[in-house]
Amino acid sequence: MAQRILIVDDDPVQRRLLEEAVKRFGYRSKSCVDGREALEILTGSAQSEIDLVILDLMMPEVDGFQVLKETREAKNAVPVIVQTANGSIETVIEAMRAGAQDFVVKPSRPERLQVSITNLLKVATLEGELTRIRKHSEGTLTFDNIVTRSEPMDRVLRLGERAASSNIPILIEGESGVGKELIARAIQGSSERRSKPFVTVNCGAIPDHLVESILFGHEKGAFTGAVDRHIGKFQEANGGTLFLDEVGELPLEVQVKLLRALQEGEVDPVGARKPVKVDFRLISATNRRLIDQVKEGKFREDLYYRLNVFPIWIPPLRDRSEDIPELTRHFLARFAAEESKPQVTGITSDTVNMLKSYDWPGNIRQLENAVFRAVVLCDGPSLTCDDFPQIAQATDTPMSYAAAPSVGKKEPQADVYSSSLSVASKWEEQQDEQFLHVEAVSAFDAEQPPFGYMRSLDGEGHVRTLTGVEEEMIRTAISHYGGRMTEVAKRLGIGRSTLYRKLKEYGLEETPENKAAH
Incomplete structure (x- = not known):
């Protein structure tokens, strides 16, 4: 979802012009006809929906200066760009x-306005990140610092705010990577x-034989x-919060001592x-269903009910694509x-x-x-999509460098590719041109694993040869880095000359007949 810009201007013509400009820049807009309406938004519950304000200074009743002051x-x-017909110092x-x-001074040029919007939104995002990092390190991170605009996460934040007001034990469940520790820190903050x-x-x-010593x-x-006395994690957290991530991995004998620590x-x-x-x-926190582990005898039932006093479930990213x-x-x-x-x-x-169309298994x-x-x-x-090659492969999204150039026609990708080799020799450029169109391994063929993974067995169930694995790896690397042989060689950990020799050994270089086919 594009960022939303609030336009505040009493002139209907100017509002319409700004709305069209903002839309052309790729943002969403919301308009107000006067300063009073703007203040209702900027000081009310809807203020989090506004990412930037374009504010006219001269308006009847409530002018731009009053809007700025009360906001x-x-x-x-929220970042504010003021516009006025009076451009005095x-x-x-x-x-x-x-x-x-x-x-900006009316009438403002679209290019000037776009630069201002882009820069302020970037600075605001970076300042927000710096604030989150500082509060994270100080232990004062709150739910207001969590980036979200989805209803499922709003419910999670409301639950967390209620839990923060007491010392009740909390169990946070959710898949790996959904932000369980972030919620825990916000609860403490x-x-x-x-x-x-x-x-x-x-x-x-933690190794099983060290769990008890590290915790207690x-x-x-x-x-x-x-050889020395060691203070456990429980004592380190004295007065604060102890966050046990993947609590379901604790050995049964340690679970008994954890239960006593909670009770006594x-x-x-x-x-x-x-x-x-x-x-x-x-x-x-756990990425598994603890109740299932209880049924399997891997987790103590009495400890489960002691931990699960206030459960919070965090939805995966695929269920909150907004x-x-x-x-x-x-x-x-x-x-x-x-x-x-x-x-x-x-x-x-x-x-x-x-x-947004990708499932994000790692959240x-x-x-x-x-x-x-x-x-x-x-x-x-x-x-662009080209900067996310693995996601593009998974979503069947076409990328600009995937198509091979026709005979006598130099595609834009070839220009980008050639410019990256400005320090290379002429021979290297010719070699790269020769191998640029090696056919890549299909990431989603019925007999191929997902992109980035390699089969260890052949079609008959036998271990593949090292030669076959190496050939597939080279093909994958060429596809992954868009034919940039310098980068391919670097990532494979071999020299460029070695790479070209291996391409010839595997018969991957293009023959004149194949080139003519392009």
Whole structure:
């Protein structure tokens, strides 16, 4: 879903012009005829739906200066572009002091307005990310800092806000990558334990023989190798919150001690003579159905009911596709800044539609990594389908470099490709041209696994030869990197000359007859 811009102007002609311009820029618009109507939106419950405001300063009754003042007093930090027919320095300074970020003089040129909108939206997204990072590290992250615009997640946030007002044990369930830890941190940041320790334990990543020591601690000499006293995670979280991720992976013998810690508010360090009192808030999370593990005898029933006092289920990303555009812009602003690519400022509508059509089995974590990779690949001002090759393969989305150029005609992709080899020798360019159109392995053929995965067995059930695996890997790499042989060789960890030799060995180079066929 495109970002929404609020247009506030009492002139119907100017409003119409701005609405058309905003639509042409790829955004949604909402219009107000006066400042009073704008304040109802910007200071009310609908303020989160507005991403930017284009505000006329001179209006009857409630003017633009009053709108700015009351909007900022309501703690609404939405970016504001003011427009006025009076472009004097005094007017501009007054508007900036009132809380505007930029100004345009009527009549404004569309190009000037578009640049201002793009820059302010990017800065606002980046500032929001910096705020989230700071609050994350300080333990003061709240539900207002969570990026979402979907009804299912709104219900999750409302449940979390209710749970934050007490010390009730919480069990968060959901698939891997949906943001269970983020919800847990928001619960703590909205509770009386904000700014207190938030201790995270991934129960599935601890070896069984170390679980008890890591969680509950041990005394010096309690067992072989215990050369010093160790404070467990429960004691580290004293006064704050203990987050047990993948709690279903805990061994049964440790589950007994966890149950006692919950019931008595004390832990027994390994080798200690007496228990230690602890004050903690427990939030557990799992990507499995704990009730099924209880039925299978893998999880204690009494502990399950102790943990499942206040259950919260987070829906997968595929069930809240309206969050995908917002999350994508959020990750885009962050990674564009981290990777020093300020020219990447947006994403095309076709690409957004492609991302929304994908199932995202890895949920938000997978989307985050996909956007990270796309930002690194992107050479233009906006992310395109070509920057998400794996998602494009999975959704059968055509990509510009997939088609081979005709004889005597140089396609745009060939231009981009050739320019990337400006430091290479003429021989290398000829070699790349020769191998550019090697046919890629079909990622969704009936007998092929999904793109990015390779079969280990052949059609008869025998282990494939190393030669066959290597040939398929080279084909996949060529497809994945659009025929850019320098990148292919780099990612495969071989030299360019070795790559060309292997292509000849496998008979992948194009013959004059094949070239003529193109």
